Structure formats: C-alpha cells, structure tokens
Amino acid sequence: MTIQVQKTATAAGQALDAPMFDRGAYRLTAEQADIITRAREIGQSVLAGRAAGYDRDAIFPTENYKDLHRAGLLGISVPKAQGGLGAGYQTYALAAAEIGRYCGATALTWNMHVCSTLWSGPLADDLDMDEEMRAAHERRRAIHYKRIIDDGAIYSQPFSEGGAAAAGGVAFGTEAKPVKGGWLINGKKIFASLAGHADYYGVLCTEVSEGEKASRRNTLYLAVPAKTEGVSVVGDWDPLGMRGTVSRTLLFKDVFVEEDAALMPRGVYFQAAMRWPHMFMTLSPTYMGLAQAAYDFTLKYLRGEVPGMPPVKRRMYPTKQIAVAQMQIKLEQIKGIWFQAVTEARANPSKEQVLRAYAAQYSVMEGANELAALAIRTCGGQSMLKTLPLERIYRDSRCGSLMLPWTAELCLDRIGREALYEPGETDD
Numbered sequence: 001m002t003i004q005v006q007k008t009a010t011a012a013g014q015a016l017d018a019p020m021f022d023r024g025a026y027r028l029t030a031e032q033a034d035i036i037t038r039a040r041e042i043g044q045s046v047l048a049g050r051a052a053g054y055d056r057d058a059i060f061p062t063e064n065y066k067d068l069h070r071a072g073l074l075g076i077s078v079p080k081a082q083g084g085l086g087a088g089y090q091t092y093a094l095a096a097a098e099i100g101r102y103c104g105a106t107a108l109t110w111n112m113h114v115c116s117t118l119w120s121g122p123l124a125d126d127l128d129m130d131e132e133m134r135a136a137h138e139r140r141r142a143i144h145y146k147r148i149i150d151d152g153a154i155y156s157q158p159f160s161e162g163g164a165a166a167a168g169g170v171a172f173g174t175e176a177k178p179v180k181g182g183w184l185i186n187g188k189k190i191f192a193s194l195a196g197h198a199d200y201y202g203v204l205c206t207e208v209s210e211g212e213k214a215s216r217r218n219t220l221y222l223a224v225p226a227k228t229e230g231v232s233v234v235g236d237w238d239p240l241g242m243r244g245t246v247s248r249t250l251l252f253k254d255v256f257v258e259e260d261a262a263l264m265p266r267g268v269y270f271q272a273a274m275r276w277p278h279m280f281m282t283l284s285p286t287y288m289g290l291a292q293a294a295y296d297f298t299l300k301y302l303r304g305e306v307p308g309m310p311p312v313k314r315r316m317y318p319t320k321q322i323a324v325a326q327m328q329i330k331l332e333q334i335k336g337i338w339f340q341a342v343t344e345a346r347a348n349p350s351k352e353q354v355l356r357a358y359a360a361q362y363s364v365m366e367g368a369n370e371l372a373a374l375a376i377r378t379c380g381g382q383s384m385l386k387t388l389p390l391e392r393i394y395r396d397s398r399c400g401s402l403m404l405p406w407t408a409e410l411c412l413d414r415i416g417r418e419a420l421y422e423p424g425e426t427d428d
C-alpha cells in the first residue's frame with residue numbers, strides 16, 4: 001500500500017497531519033508506517049471530532065470501537081495468520097501515540113484492550129514454556145483472537161485493587177480458586193477502565209489452593225466474560241480527566257470461568273513481569289500523543305489557524321516564540337527517549353535499558369502535562385475554553401503519572417535505588 005501523508009484529506013477536508021514519527025527519520029518499515037498512518041487517519045478524521053462529547057458526558061467511546069474494529073485496529077497485535085495486523089510492541093506504541101493525539105480516553109482504553117493480545121502474543125512468545133504448555137497457550141489465545149477479529153470483542157485489563165498489589169509489591173487480593181473445569185473468582189478491582197463496556201475483563205488474580213499462602217508467582221491472567229453471573233459494576237464515575245475511560249469498580253462474587261479463559265498459562269504472567277518489564281510501559285503512548293497534541297494546538301493557535309476561532313495571529317510576539325521553542329525542545333526530548341525505550345522493549349533487557357524505560361515513562365507522563373500547562377499559559381485565556389481541546393488535553397495529561405505500576409513516584413524510586421544498588425546489595 002502507498003503511504004499518503006500530508007496529501008491525504010480527512011472527511012472534513014483538512015490535510016492529514018504529519019506523522020509524529022516520520023518513517024524516514026525514525027527508520028520505520030513501509031508496513032509499520034502503513035499501520036501507524038491508519039491510526040492517524042482514524043484519529044484525526046473520526047476520533048478527534050467525538051472526543052469532547054465523550055469527555056463532557058463521561059461516557060465510553062462505543063462508536064469509536066466500532067470504527068477501530070472496521071479499520072482492523074482492534075486486532076493490531078493479533079498475528080497476521082489469525083487475521084490481525086501482526087504489529088509488535090514498537091509499531092503498536094507508535095500507532096497508539098497517534099490515537100492519543102486525537103482522543104486520550106480512546107487511546108488509554110484501546111491500550112488495555114491491545115495489551116490482552118500483545119501480552120499473550122509477541123511477549124509470551126519470548127518467555128519459557130514447555131512444548132505442551134505452549135501448544136495449550138496457542139490453542140487458547142486463538143479463541144480470544146478470533147472473538148476480537150470476527151466479532152469486535154473488546155477486552156479490558158483491571159488489575160488495580162487499592163492496595164500494594166498493582167504496584168507489584170504483594171499478590172493480588174482477587175483470588176481464583178481451582179475447581180472442576182476452571183476457577184471460581186472472588187474479589188474487587190478499582191479504576192477498571194471499560195467497566196460495563198468491555199466484553200471480557202482481563203483480570204489479574206492469584207490462584208489459591210486450600211492452606212497455601214498467596215504468592216505473586218501464582219498470578220493468573222483470566223478473561224472473564226462480562227455477562228457472567230457474579231460480575232457487577234458499581235460506583236459512579238466523575239473524574240478530572242480521562243473521563244471517557246469509565247473506570248468504575250468491578251466486583252467478582254463466585255464467578256466461574258473455564259480453563260480456556262486463561263490469557264497466559266500458569267506462572268507466565270509472573271515470568272513476564274520479571275523478564276519483560278517494558279510490558280508496564282504500554283500506558284505511555286497515550287500520553288506521548290497528548291504531549292504532541294498540546295504542541296500542535298499551540299502552533300495552530302498562534303498562527304491563527306484553529307478551526308472555529310477568528311484568524312487572529314499571535315506568532316509575532318517574541319515571548320510566544322520563546323515559549324514555542326521551549327515546547328519544541330521539551331517535545332523532542334520526550335520523543336527521543338521514548339522512541340529509544342519502545343524500540344528496545346524485549347525480554348531480559350539490560351539494566352541500562354530498564355533504567356531508560358523508567359526515565360522514558362517519567363518523562364512522558366510528567367512532560368505531557370508540563371507541555372499542556374505551557375500551552376495554556378502561552379495561548380492565553382480564550383484557549384482554555386471548553387469549546388477547544390486544550391483544556392481536555394491538560395486534564396487528561398494530568399492522569400498519566402498516577403498509573404500503576406509505573407507512576408512518576410515509583411519510577412523515581414526505582415531509578416534511584418536500582419542505579420545505586422546492584423541486585424542483592426545492602427549497606428549492612
């Protein structure tokens with residue numbers, strides 16, 4: 001397929017925005033650029049126009065998911081042999097940044113969905129399994145992939161519980177008890193994005209047998225059909241930002257799931273968490289996109305080119321030019337470290353690569369909101385009215401550094417400790 005960049009027109013007749021990561025400059029293949037362009041096209045021509053409504057009403061972007069399915073993007077990381085686009089980690093991350101540029105809530109929820117295929121797919125392929133376990137896993141994941149490709153099934157990823165488990169400190173309190181043919185699940189998940197809207201909740205829980213102590217090693221990743229008896233969605237949802245994610249509370253009361261619900265075999269999630277740490281960086285593309293959006297808006301605004309606004313130019317003032325220069329420098333810094341980190345995501349990364357991944361996550365999550373704040377200061381009072389996207393970008397971007405397990409605080413904590421101590425070292 002030929003890649004059309006700026007010449008392509010959107011439905012509204014606008015020229016398509018330039019890619020955040022140019023194919024030539026970032027040495028991407030034609031296939032990667034095609035998938036990323038697909039994300040940018042749908043982002044700019046479809047998602048951008050709907051974002052304000054989902055945000056205002058704090059409702060899930062259901063129509064966007066129908067369009068993402070039609071564009072093949074629900075299966076972005078499903079292998080080609082099973083009808084997907086076969087995107088690996090880097091391609092997915094770059095496409096997700098383009099979606100985040102136009103609708104943060106769609107990008108963040110799409111991330112939860114895609115991770116169910118990325119973690120069970122290319123990531124699991126890098127991990128140790130014996131032949132029998134791998135064959136069973138391949139058979140099972142094909143069931144999940146078929147639902148996504150054929151029916152547009154949506155998966156979510158609730159792991160937060162309000163305690164130390166989501167930060168990786170202790171075993172998940174949500175428990176799966178083995179019973180004939182499957183498991184019985186009991187527990188509670190907070191901030192469960194897509195609650196009430198996903199078809200399957202990809203629940204992280206601890207497999208517990210009678211008399212055994214709960215251990216992180218026994219973490220299971222199970223796709224619970226949303227309509228199963230015993231599953232309920234409770235609580236309201238009226239947050240500062242990322243309002244379209246509808247991250248309400250999920251309760252599981254004696255919920256039976258069959259063995260085929262496993263998105264990863266026993267022990268493999270724990271192995272992934274230990275050996276494939278970049279799996280926890282997948283929330284960052286959304287915010288990389290928001291950082292770009294804050295910058296894009298500022299340029300258009302100062303050039304007097306924001307649709308619906310009087311064509312008043314403000315670009316001739318030296319203070320505005322300096323602010324834009326500062327924003328551009330910050331954006332390039334974030335893009336540089338983030339691109340490097342998503343490019344080197346792999347099993348068994350070096351210590352340097354892991355520290356860089358924390359630094360990239362921190363830079364994106366804090367940097368996106370810093371850019372949005374600078375954009376508001378630079379563009380001025382009219383720019384933060386609710387009729388324009390900037391104030392939503394500001395609110396949405398504030399949520400990034402709160403996302404466990406790699407919050408901004410936890411990244412600082414880990415970088416400091418892991419830079420100063422080798423594994424097992426103490427000062428005693």
Ligand SMILES: Cc1cc2nc3c(=O)[nH]c(=O)nc-3n(C[C@H](O)[C@H](O)[C@H](O)COP(=O)(O)OP(=O)(O)OC[C@H]3O[C@@H](n4cnc5c(N)ncnc54)[C@H](O)[C@@H]3O)c2cc1C
Nearest residue numbers: 157158159160162167191192193242247402403404407409
């Ligand atoms: C818009 C949005 C969508 C979300 N969607 C999902 C989702 O789909 N699935 C999901 O599982 N979760 C989701 N979350 C939840 C998110 O990942 C966090 O779990 C949640 O924000 C934690 O809130 P808390 O107040 O309980 O944090 P707490 O656990 O009380 O932590 C507060 C802060 O303390 C710090 N902290 C925590 N533990 C430690 C520690 N051990 N050492 C040092 N510092 C620590 C962290 O910086 C943390 O931000 C979402 C959150 C938001 C805002």
